[in-house]
């Protein structure tokens with residue numbers, strides 16, 4: 352049955368993904384099931400999305416209740432779920448104002464627009480520059496692609512938006528060298544995801560923040576993948592105490608219902624986007640906002656962050672042991688339940704064998720296996736995972 356669906360998919364869907372030959376049918380907890388009923392342990396969670404695990408009853412019930420009440424209304428009117436969600440996200444992030452979007456890329460677009468408007472209001476000029484990082488990933492729309500430091504994703508779509516420069520994460524001098532009086536924002540992921548699981552160093556964060564304050568440049572942090580509890584903090588920057596001026600979040604924010612957000616401090620909000628500058632038909636509609644509300648409630652009720660902090664050291668220990676044991680595994684790096692195992696060779700075959708053996712894994716770049724499981728995993732799940740992974744190595 353799966354083969355027939357896959358054949359049909361290959362005739363109908365645009366070929367933008369090299370998909371694995373599996374049709375997933377349902378999920379439960381940390382497990383996915385394909386159409387043949389085969390069970391998989393999931394260490395991808397839909398790319399760091401389904402933090403709460405699949406088929407969470409409270410989550411499903413909240414969405415069903417909202418569906419029966421009101422799914423959508425325009426942003427020209429108020430709706431209670433969005434107001435509640437905005438209050439909650441302010442509380443967990445310490446930011447002051449939020450704009451809900453439909454995706455991560457769209458949140459990045461909004462952040463870039465806000466930064467440009469902020470600079471424009473200061474000097475009336477339209478030639479401001481943004482400094483982003485090499486190996487970064489911020490999404491596939493034209494603006495988000497413009498700040499994504501990966502030539503492979505960009506080249507065919509040039510010209511992208513202009514005045515973007517690229518520095519190296521954790522190399523403060525490379526950032527400083529690009530700063531001039533036209534720089535309006537410095538943008539990076541607190542932990543680079545797609546680019547290979549590189550956490551920003553505390554020193555780098557502090558140095559960039561100080562430079563931003565000195566020159567009135569906005570610090571934009573992309574917390575789309577590393578945020579929402581994944582590193583053991585609600586947002587990864589909270590570990591460093593380096594607060595951004597603008598922050599973008601998505602992925603686990605709705606745990607599967609498409610929703611993102613960009614947030615800013617009051618100072619930026621009062622001096623950037625204003626009435627008529629930005630909009631979205633769906634962003635923060637009652638259904639999406641209901642998802643945010645129940646997700647944030649369940650994070651608290653189910654002690655999700657505590658679980659990350661309890662399980663992550665065990666995952667690190669297990670991955671370190673693999674890196675120690677096999678000389679083709681070079682190292683492990685990451686933060687919390689966002690880890691990468693760096694091989695000296697492409698990891699595609701390992702991932703394919705793991706899938707056959709009932710374990711869902713994903714790469715980050717060619718040589719790195721990325722571990723971004725649901726945040727509800729247990730130490731036993733880690734044991735199961737490493738057992739299957741080890742059997743799938745060669």
Ligand SMILES: *Cc1c(COP(=O)(O)O)cnc(C)c1O
Nearest residue numbers: 454455456488489490544575576
């Ligand atoms: C996934 C991701 C994005 C893009 O989010 P979409 O919802 O796919 O548009 C942007 N930044 C980071 C760090 C991401 O991981």
